[in-house]
Amino acid sequence: MPSSTVVVLTDNIDRGHDLCEAVRMMAGCRVADVEEQWLNLEPVVGVIADVALERPNSRRCLQRLTVRCRDRRMPLIYLTRTGTDAVLREAGNLGITACFSALAMEPRTVVAALFRLIAPAKTTTDLLVEHNFELVGSTFSEMFDTARSGSLDMETVNEAIGPLLVAIREGGLDRWITLIQAHDDTTLRHCLLVASYVAHFAIYLGLPSSERTTLIRAGLVHDVGKALIPLSVLNKPGKLDSSEMATMRTHAALGYEILAAAGSVDPIILAATRHHHEMLDGSGYPDGLQGGQIGDTVRLLTICDIYAALTERRPYRPPMSQTEALQILRGMTGKLEPALVEAFAASIEG
Ligand SMILES: [Fe+2]
Ligand SMILES: [Fe+2]
Structure with a gap:
């Protein structure tokens, strides 16, 4: 469950659908009806109530809720569909934090207003990107933990794709990459960077969504074999010796x-998972494939993989700049496809 959750209190589940979707862009969403007793409000950070105050059971529910919200210093937004003086007065008497017209305000605007009350120092986009990072990160960690037992559930992997694309679309690649770079787990950081560069490159190339999704999946799982590499090698805070390199x-x-x-x-x-370290000149591993034996998806993933590795911080070296990393990619003559390297550089340089 996401670390922050918003409660949508509604007396009409169908009507609450768009509101819930808008909440899920920013936080977890718990839908509650007017019978809710509010005994457990963890990890709730705010409430949006879309119920008719004229109904006694709705009013009783809101009365119980406003007391709990006040105790927790938690904002409660009430959406009115009538906007009559009586309703506004009632909302004020109950101690509701803010009252908006459900008919005049888009769900995303309502949710943005709630988050301005919850975290006034952050922009809506910051919060959206952070929330989606939490979703992608926890999904990746779950996938990697399962992989330690020698298997993996692709459905879990798929859950990361939507949030990753939303974060890049809404916040831009740079903001998303900065957030990933700040994470302390080297493998998570690397795999999310690769998946993100692949996603951005696929969008730049205008690939159909099915190909884009396949590429992102490949980016997320391409290093899943590292789940079976001893941690002493995987997380060694220095360069690997030849035997450790062979293990890696x-x-x-x-x-x-x-x-x-x-x-x-x-x-x-x-293929992408097995061959993302193959080079066109046959110098790669594990199978020493050459030229036409290496498919387009693998070629594209390999470029993103090398770029991510070069620009990541490692315990034994600082991250390389974009310019330096692209220079290295351009210098890998015979190993990478030059036209694809140039297209990747153009996608990154924007
Ligand atoms: Fe790899
Ligand atoms: Fe990799």
């Missing part, structure tokens, strides 16, 4: 096996 390099084939064990995984994703 097994992650590509191990990842393939984890996905194969999961069953019915798209062959494109299987």
Whole structure:
């Protein structure tokens, strides 16, 4: 469950649908009806009530709720559909924080108003991006934990795709990348960066949504084999020696096996996971593939993977700048497809 949740109190579930969708962009959403007793308000941060105050049971519910909200210093927005003086007076008497017209205000505006009361120092976009990072991060961690047992549930992976795209669309790539870079788990940071660069590149290239989704899935799982690499090697705070490097390099084939064990995984994703360290000149691993043996998705993922690795902070070196990292990619003559590298550079340089 997300660490912050908004309660939508409604006496009409269908009518509350758009409001709930708007809330879910920013926080978890708990829908409650007028029979709710408000015994447990964790981890609720605010309430939007869309009920008819004229009805006695709605009024009683709101009375109980306003007391709890006041105790917790939590904002409660009341949406009125009539806006009569009597209703506004009643709302004021109950101690409701703010009263808006449900007919005049879009659900997203109502939710933005609630979050201005909850976190006045943050913009709506900051909160949206942070919330979606929490969703993507927890989904990735769940996926990675499952992978330690040698398998994986693609449905879990899929849950990260929507929030990742929403965060990039609403907040832009740079803001999203900054948030990921601040995370302390190296593997989570790397995989989310790769998935995000892949998503941004796919959008830039105008790929159809099904191809875009496949690429993001591949980005999220491409290093899942690292779940089976000893932590002493995976998180070593220094350069790996040759034997540790050999162990680390097994992650590509191990990842393939984890996905194969999961069953019915798209062959494109299987290939991307096994071959994202292959180079066009045959110098890569694990299979030493060359040129035409390496598919388009793999080529694209490999470029994003190298760029992410170069621009990440590591315990033993500072992150490389965008310019330096692109220079290295451009210098990998014979290993990467030059036209694709240039297209990637254009997508990043915007
Ligand atoms: Fe890798
Ligand atoms: Fe990687």
